[in-house]
Amino acid sequence: MGILRRAHIWVLYAFVAYVAFLVSLIYEPVQRGLIYLHGIRIPFGADFSRPESVGFAPGKVLPFRLTTPDGATLGAWHVLPVEAYEAALDKYGVPAEGHLPEAVFDAALRNSSYPTVLYNHGNAGTRAAGNRVRVARHMSALNANFVIYDYRGFADSSRDPPPSEEGLLTDARAAWDWLTKEKGVDEGRISVMGQSLGTGVSAGLVGRLADEGNFIPILSPLRNFPWLLDALLQLLKTRFDTKHIIEKIASPILILHAQNDPVIPFSHSRVLADVLINPLLAESGPLEKDKARGKLVRETQAGGWGVVSSFERGEGKGRVVWAEAREGAHNEIGTSEYSIELIKQMVHGEVIRT
Numbered sequence: 001m002g003i004l005r006r007a008h009i010w011v012l013y014a015f016v017a018y019v020a021f022l023v024s025l026i027y028e029p030v031q032r033g034l035i036y037l038h039g040i041r042i043p044f045g046a047d048f049s050r051p052e053s054v055g056f057a058p059g060k061v062l063p064f065r066l067t068t069p070d071g072a073t074l075g076a077w078h079v080l081p082v083e084a085y086e087a088a089l090d091k092y093g094v095p096a097e098g099h100l101p102e103a104v105f106d107a108a109l110r111n112s113s114y115p116t117v118l119y120n121h122g123n124a125g126t127r128a129a130g131n132r133v134r135v136a137r138h139m140s141a142l143n144a145n146f147v148i149y150d151y152r153g154f155a156d157s158s159r160d161p162p163p164s165e166e167g168l169l170t171d172a173r174a175a176w177d178w179l180t181k182e183k184g185v186d187e188g189r190i191s192v193m194g195q196s197l198g199t200g201v202s203a204g205l206v207g208r209l210a211d212e213g214n215f216i217p218i219l220s221p222l223r224n225f226p227w228l229l230d231a232l233l234q235l236l237k238t239r240f241d242t243k244h245i246i247e248k249i250a251s252p253i254l255i256l257h258a259q260n261d262p263v264i265p266f267s268h269s270r271v272l273a274d275v276l277i278n279p280l281l282a283e284s285g286p287l288e289k290d291k292a293r294g295k296l297v298r299e300t301q302a303g304g305w306g307v308v309s310s311f312e313r314g315e316g317k318g319r320v321v322w323a324e325a326r327e328g329a330h331n332e333i334g335t336s337e338y339s340i341e342l343i344k345q346m347v348h349g350e351v352i353r354t
């Protein structure tokens, strides 16, 4: 009897804790903490003023700060393209401390030989996290400028105002404006790249730019909301609606997703591809859809790596390439060698070979 009673009490405790959890989700600071996970400042104790501490070559990264119109200040890094770095070493030598002269970084942004990648990272962690640093090094190696920043509330960025959907889009816009207005980077030479939650930020930024009549490429190793279930999502006030924005994007799109992604169901990238394909099939009757789709979409097996599909959207919007890798999981899909090859062609403005 005593045991049964205790068991009942335990069940009751668990139930109360569960209800408390559900109720707490309605409370905004809790939602925020769960969606953005900005309290998890991995790697712990990172020195953002010394990027060499996470593996960058001496002086190759310029730490700087961005300010937003609503009063946030964001920690950011600009990583030089490898050729610009080596040329600067010939001229100035390896800096004894700090970074190479700022003029080197400005010149690299203005040099039409070098494209620029603006990176919106996923939730949790900071720009010093391992997979983000690996992406940065790959982008430098393919001779692109790489700009990465931490959203409000993250890393060494200001804590107030706290992260929100609108806030993150404001942060991304501040980085875009810094590149195009302050540094004079040609819009056509910028690729916007995001991972996980950062894909939602990227699509949101590029969608708004498209509304203003801009045309720029986006790279999207797929979408937001890593581990929250769809049912919970209904409860949450913050959501990045990539599905309804992606159609607006009027520039080439590369979507990378790994079949073994444990966080975001693989079906999500197919839904995004369908959103882009369906308007192109609208003309054909219902029975013809499969046939029309087969004619429009080119699907190629990429050896042991995965499958790459592509189609043209017409009206000057360019191509959509969506690649499904067999491996890469959630965080390393963007660093697999063939992903980098596809990204390289995209960043350098080439038509991706599929």
Ligand SMILES: *[C@@H]1O[C@H](CO)[C@@H](O)[C@H](O)[C@H]1NC(C)=O
Residues within 6 Å of the ligand: 083, 084, 107, 111, 112, 113, 114
């Ligand atoms: C731009 O980059 C190219 C390739 O590295 C280099 O040859 C050229 O000197 C650079 N131009 C300027 C103005 O720095």
